[in-house]
Amino acid sequence: MALALRLQKSPMPGFGLGMGITLAMLSLVVILPVVALLARGVSYGPEAVWATINTPRVWAALYLSFRLAFLAALFNLVFGSLLAWVLARYDFPGRRLIDAFVDLPFALPTAVAGIALTALYAPNGTFGSIAKSLDGKIAYTQWGILIALIFVGLPFVTRTVQPVIAEIEQEVEEASATLGAGRFYTMRRVILPMLLPAALTGFALSLARAVGEYGSVIFIAGNLPMKTEIAPLLIVIKLEEFDYGGAAAIGIAMLVISFSMLLVINLIQIWSRRRIGHV
Amino acid sequence: MFDGSPEDHIPVPAARTSAWRPVTQESPLVRAVLIAVALGGLAILVVAPLIVVFAEALAKGAGEALRSLAKPEALSAIRLTLIVAAITVPLNAIFGIAAAWTITKFDFRGKAFLITLIDLPFSISPVVAGLALVLLFGTNSLIGGWLVAQNFPIIFALPGIVLASIFVTFPFVARELIPVMIEQGRAEEEAALTLGASGWRVFLTVTLPNIKWALLYGVLLCNARAMGEFGAVAVVSGKIRGQTATMPITIEMMYNEYFSVAAFSLATVLALLGLLTLALKTLLEWRHADQLAATRRH
Numbered sequence A: 001m002a003l004a005l006r007l008q009k010s011p012m013p014g015f016g017l018g019m020g021i022t023l024a025m026l027s028l029v030v031i032l033p034v035v036a037l038l039a040r041g042v043s044y045g046p047e048a049v050w051a052t053i054n055t056p057r058v059w060a061a062l063y064l065s066f067r068l069a070f071l072a073a074l075f076n077l078v079f080g081s082l083l084a085w086v087l088a089r090y091d092f093p094g095r096r097l098i099d100a101f102v103d104l105p106f107a108l109p110t111a112v113a114g115i116a117l118t119a120l121y122a123p124n125g126t127f128g129s130i131a132k133s134l135d136g137k138i139a140y141t142q143w144g145i146l147i148a149l150i151f152v153g154l155p156f157v158t159r160t161v162q163p164v165i166a167e168i169e170q171e172v173e174e175a176s177a178t179l180g181a182g183r184f185y186t187m188r189r190v191i192l193p194m195l196l197p198a199a200l201t202g203f204a205l206s207l208a209r210a211v212g213e214y215g216s217v218i219f220i221a222g223n224l225p226m227k228t229e230i231a232p233l234l235i236v237i238k239l240e241e242f243d244y245g246g247a248a249a250i251g252i253a254m255l256v257i258s259f260s261m262l263l264v265i266n267l268i269q270i271w272s273r274r275r276i277g278h279v
Numbered sequence B: 001m002f003d004g005s006p007e008d009h010i011p012v013p014a015a016r017t018s019a020w021r022p023v024t025q026e027s028p029l030v031r032a033v034l035i036a037v038a039l040g041g042l043a044i045l046v047v048a049p050l051i052v053v054f055a056e057a058l059a060k061g062a063g064e065a066l067r068s069l070a071k072p073e074a075l076s077a078i079r080l081t082l083i084v085a086a087i088t089v090p091l092n093a094i095f096g097i098a099a100a101w102t103i104t105k106f107d108f109r110g111k112a113f114l115i116t117l118i119d120l121p122f123s124i125s126p127v128v129a130g131l132a133l134v135l136l137f138g139t140n141s142l143i144g145g146w147l148v149a150q151n152f153p154i155i156f157a158l159p160g161i162v163l164a165s166i167f168v169t170f171p172f173v174a175r176e177l178i179p180v181m182i183e184q185g186r187a188e189e190e191a192a193l194t195l196g197a198s199g200w201r202v203f204l205t206v207t208l209p210n211i212k213w214a215l216l217y218g219v220l221l222c223n224a225r226a227m228g229e230f231g232a233v234a235v236v237s238g239k240i241r242g243q244t245a246t247m248p249i250t251i252e253m254m255y256n257e258y259f260s261v262a263a264f265s266l267a268t269v270l271a272l273l274g275l276l277t278l279a280l281k282t283l284l285e286w287r288h289a290d291q292l293a294a295t296r297r298h
Helices: A015-044 A046-053 A056-089 A095-101 A110-121 A126-133 A142-167 A170-178 A183-212 A215-221 A231-240 A244-276 B014-019 B028-057 B062-069 B072-105 B111-123 B126-137 B142-149 B158-169 B171-184 B187-194 B199-228 B231-237 B247-256 B260-287
Strands: none
Touching: A015 A046, A015 A244, A015 B072, A015 B111, A015 B126, A015 B158, A046 A056, A046 A244, A056 A095, A056 A142, A056 A183, A056 A231, A056 A244, A056 B028, A095 B028, A095 B260, A110 A126, A110 A142, A110 A215, A110 B028, A110 B199, A110 B247, A110 B260, A126 B028, A142 A183, A142 A215, A142 B028, A170 A183, A183 A244, A183 B111, A183 B126, A215 A231, A215 B247, A231 A244, A231 B126, A231 B231, A244 B111, A244 B126, B028 B260, B062 B072, B062 B260, B072 B111, B072 B158, B072 B171, B072 B199, B072 B247, B072 B260, B111 B171, B126 B142, B126 B158, B126 B231, B158 B199, B158 B231, B171 B199, B187 B199, B199 B247, B199 B260, B231 B247, B247 B260
């Protein structure tokens, strides 16, 4: 394999074995299946792929998935940063326990989160009944999907930003204060720019997770075509109809849009790192 | 670190101490509001769903919950999930160690690209991952058709579920080990080699003790995700009752059939596993923080 080009001779043993296991697993589990997906798109034909995607139902699902994932990641960017600040800077009883609980969405299986959120926000649930008394509805609407996506992506921003806050030297803040800046000004002009690259990393991870999320969403979504039907669900529906070409077309569309978004975020990150000059 | 008590820095007249506040701190009111928003948000978004799982499972009493767990459908789901995790986690650990060893102990062209490929599963929807596996190994594909003829079906069978679980947990162990092994460098291994130790001996007696806590950390996260994966497994398993229905899949089937107590009882088992994972993970972070990766993103 081209990857195995060795540049430096090393006395360390095990390169062949390690690289062999790595490439074998990578090929079998990740690369070959993704290639099979792309190959299916090619054999299905570009026109057929486009014809599958270019229907109102598929556009609606893709728009819904990416729009709500973006909004959920945005919420997590703000709330996750606030949470990171509170956990890193303030001391209050139970702080370490709460710190541990931030990771619960990673540890709780998505199907469990899905039925729990549905039970909570359904019209007869604890929060759902409050919404109902105010003539609102959360579960089985786009609000329900948004809540599920916020849940699964919640820890990412906190976990990327928290270590950066812990490393900020307080002299910087003191310098800002002695130069006459108020606390709010220091926050906005000194601290936030330092947190931005890490926060963007967390935002990107949260976004990628939310775009592809399935388990926690399908229970609370209601799954009405054109209204609350997410893109991954459309793939499952196509597969159940044995329309493999159609499923591959939507899968490829999701891959292309996700990677383009992540690329843009990466570029913004490079730009913000360069602008600040360090971190 | 600066602990915020003014006495450490400037002698302040006693009468003014209460009003005195370091310039690097927010006013008490702002602090209180931020803490309240953070805790309130966390309670609504994260803690409430967890409590609901237990409450719904116990809605008709603990006896009913336990009886639903003893049903064959639930038991076979628990068995299958344990089998899947027992295959997935060791394979992923071996891959993670091999990848981390290759990436951190050698210099070669394309290393950054290899790391990108290992991280790739994080940016692919589990449903798309399952779809890709179906297209590669399904009955009407080239490889899949041949394997079915050899009486070794992958899709709608255990191997497919394992492959899907490995896909979604792919970077967990490697990502945990790579930063730790970069930090530790190669000097200790090189010293052992010059003293005549064999490659395996170096790995077992030098490298492994250095990375054991990071490895355990990665394995914990990998196990939690492998046991709880839904999207990718839903696509490749075919959801055959008693055969390819893992715990999350069985929870979905029970829930859709309005067996709420049964669904939430099985969900409770997975939620307890999640809490156990969190507890062990937190314990590792407290006890062995110095031997774990400094920043974690998963």
